[in-house]
Amino acid sequence: MKEIVISNFKMNMTDGQIVEYFSNISIKADKTLKKLVFCVPFTSLHFAEKYQNDLISFGAQNMHEEEFGSYTGEISANMIDEFGVKYVLLGHSERRKNFNETNEKINKKIKTALKHGMTAILCVGETLQQRKRNQTYEVLRLQIGSGLDEIYENELSNIIIAYEPIWAVGTGKVAENKDIEEASLLIKKIISEHYSVNAGNNLKIVYGGSVNSKNCKQIFKIKTISGVLIGGASLDSKEFEKIIC
Ligand code: PEP
Numbered sequence: 001m002k003e004i005v006i007s008n009f010k011m012n013m014t015d016g017q018i019v020e021y022f023s024n025i026s027i028k029a030d031k032t033l034k035k036l037v038f039c040v041p042f043t044s045l046h047f048a049e050k051y052q053n054d055l056i057s058f059g060a061q062n063m064h065e066e067e068f069g070s071y072t073g074e075i076s077a078n079m080i081d082e083f084g085v086k087y088v089l090l091g092h093s094e095r096r097k098n099f100n101e102t103n104e105k106i107n108k109k110i111k112t113a114l115k116h117g118m119t120a121i122l123c124v125g126e127t128l129q130q131r132k133r134n135q136t137y138e139v140l141r142l143q144i145g146s147g148l149d150e151i152y153e154n155e156l157s158n159i160i161i162a163y164e165p166i167w168a169v170g171t172g173k174v175a176e177n178k179d180i181e182e183a184s185l186l187i188k189k190i191i192s193e194h195y196s197v198n199a200g201n202n203l204k205i206v207y208g209g210s211v212n213s214k215n216c217k218q219i220f221k222i223k224t225i226s227g228v229l230i231g232g233a234s235l236d237s238k239e240f241e242k243i244i245c
Helices: 015-024 042-051 077-081 093-098 103-115 128-132 136-147 153-158 177-194 197-202 216-220 237-244
Strands: 004-008 035-039 056-060 087-090 119-124 159-163 204-208 227-230
Touching: 004 087, 004 159, 004 204, 004 237, 015 042, 015 237, 035 087, 042 056, 042 077, 077 103, 087 103, 103 119, 103 136, 103 153, 119 136, 128 136, 136 177, 153 159, 153 197, 159 177, 177 197, 177 204, 177 216, 216 227, 227 237
Parallel strands: 004 035, 004 227, 035 056, 056 087, 087 119, 119 159, 159 204, 204 227
Antiparallel strands: none
């Protein structure tokens, strides 16, 4: 489905370039699109005050789990919150890999995000090797089980799970519909077992990994996902416009 579209600008775009981006983009979303989230660099989160509305929200790409303290170079939930930012990407595979983020650390970050009334977008997904070894279910179960440890069922409305197979993120290799559908059903099963069948049915799942204007229509046909998370293709305003409109 095409209910939620989340962009991830990663470490791209200066504040000036984002001004240009928003002056170039025309957001004429169709009725199916309910939420469009721009996960921009921290330095541009202030745009939330200008552009947020019922459809458009801004999101941070990460944050620290502690409220404040001696964590040089880090960003706290309060700092993000001050701009009215209501979404935060947590556990992105690039952060797991490049910054050694563990499931335990991600779990703490999720708890902090929820405490601040934010929606946490928990990114999960297997490597190619894990997929070839049929370990996808185990990987997802560990990432979700530990990531959502001590998170209560009534808090799940503020959690989105982004299924992002690592072999598809930034590689140009998009997962096939049957694989996305299968993984999203596994995620729902994990949530159903952990909480309840209702929780599994109501969970919002998005797919991320090399989505672009050419393959998005095919992906939007998948009924077990609510939308997509887009990195590279969200950086070009005209390309992104084709995806959302
Ligand atoms: C991402 O950064 O989460 C992502 C899905 O990137 P890309 O669309 O470039 O694969």
